[in-house]
Amino acid sequence: MVTLTQRLLFVLSFISCIAISMSMRHNTPIPPTTARLTDRFPRLVFDGAFSDLFGGQNIKKTSNGSQVSLMLDKTSGSGFKSNDAYYYGFFSAAIKLPMDYSAGVVVAFYMSNSEAYPKNHDEIDFELLGHEKRKEWALQTNVYGDGSTGIGREEKFFLWFDPTADFHEYSLIWNQHHIVFLVDNLPVREVNHSVAMARAYPSKPMSIYSTIWDGSQWATHGGKKPVNYKFGPFVASFKNFLVAGCAWNQTKAAPSCTRSGQSGRLALDPIEGDEFVKLSADQQRGMEWVRSKFMFYSYCNDLSRFPVLPPECKEGKQ
Template sequence: MAPPFSNSNALLFFFLILPTVLLGSNLYNDFDLTWGGDQRAKILGGGELLSLSLDRLSGAGFQSKKDYLFGRIDMQIKLVAGNSAGTVTAYYLSSQGASHDEIDFEFLGNVSGEPYIMHTNVYTQGKGNREQQFYLWFDPTANFHTYSVVWKPWHVIFLVDNSPVRVFRNAESLGVPFPKEQRMKIYSSLWNADDWATRGGLVKTDWSKAPFTAYYRNFKAQECTGSCMSAGAEAWQNQKELDAYTRRRLRWVQRNFMIYNYCTDQNRFPQGFPPECTQS
């Protein structure tokens, strides 16, 4: 069953579930459909909507025409509805090569009525293993919701409907590489991962429910200007730290909906946690 929700959080919950309104550009201009074939990847409605589908033969994917170095990336996504067990909808930024940087959202499907798991990760110079996972506080298959990355020289923030769920801070002073040199494109794919995606691979994809389809709309990309601290820039560019209200929202999400944090996994790191885990 879905994770419990306290009545004391009702007012905050109301604000968090409000979808972010975005004025997206034409998806024909923003993205190339890269794989899937046979109409598994489609741009519809004159460029207003994009869909990816998965069947027994193939999944599908797309990538951005542009690449970016720092900015804010927003996309509204409606995930695969019904029995999505075994499927993964990945939405991420990545550079190329063995020493690539990457900022990941991955949505792990589940059987009908059970919550999706939102998996996040950050790769720097080819090294990841920085997973945090969350349940969502809404049904991500019923409506579109906005998934965002704010990427600046001093931190990466993951947001859902404009509420921060994770902050990965620049810890170069501790010897931890930070993604700040390599430009990244935006990618998404819908694929079968029933060897691990749902309950560690115990629940397999039910192909009788195929095709599985996810939908995308209202993409918006804003690159940082200058050093991301230009005069007159939007607030998301100028802030080096979350304000008090946003920090409370972050703590609320992590307290109520985080289900895995690599920085607390003592079995995985018996000799001590990675250096960046010491940052609050």
């Protein structure tokens, strides 16, 4: 007699076989499975958490404010920013990119404090760079600390999915231990708060930004492919905003927040648990899968640009 458990296992096995078969048929890589950190936090509605930054006429809010579209046309790009600045935490948004020819277009989801600290700002960047074919969008990550813009710490990846067909999650972990860039909960890059990175590690409260803009001068093949507005307007959509950060009280020299379950105890890190301090074995394997198959540029491998590599590269942890 077949038990209910056996039936469920058979169904799950059958579904898995279908998924693998479809992936092989369409030559779509299957990423490793990792913990879904984005399921741990409540979603925010745009209004109340974010405000228009520029290009107001090119910002459209739908689904009762839970989804926002940013448009780039001949008149302007557009963008929004968080109403608060945050210190450490988990920050995420689901993004769907413009379809068709998009060379020169840049869609960014990032954290920065350049407005508050114009001479020594910090920044953590996701930048999605358009291309001639819709499936060839490139993902660029970057980190600046204390105005260290003289060293661009870029790493670039191709994506293992079509980012124009559906929404995908782009997330950041930022705490005193490390910065982790994740795509659909899969780590693609880890920047450790090491001795070598101490001065260049982001250390001041940052706001969250999302923008779409004309990066013709550099974004595609070093500026060889400018934006062609015949294919515009270019629209990027955002939803599933997650912010689990320590909001900065600007009347104080530094932010503070209380850990859940520890009433009265102040701490700078609003996210708890080993999974936010160190990558798990599954996350490490997932990151190695991405970097071995899809990373096509790392500043730590660019000897023509850096005859003497930045000190953190020598640690082999970037």
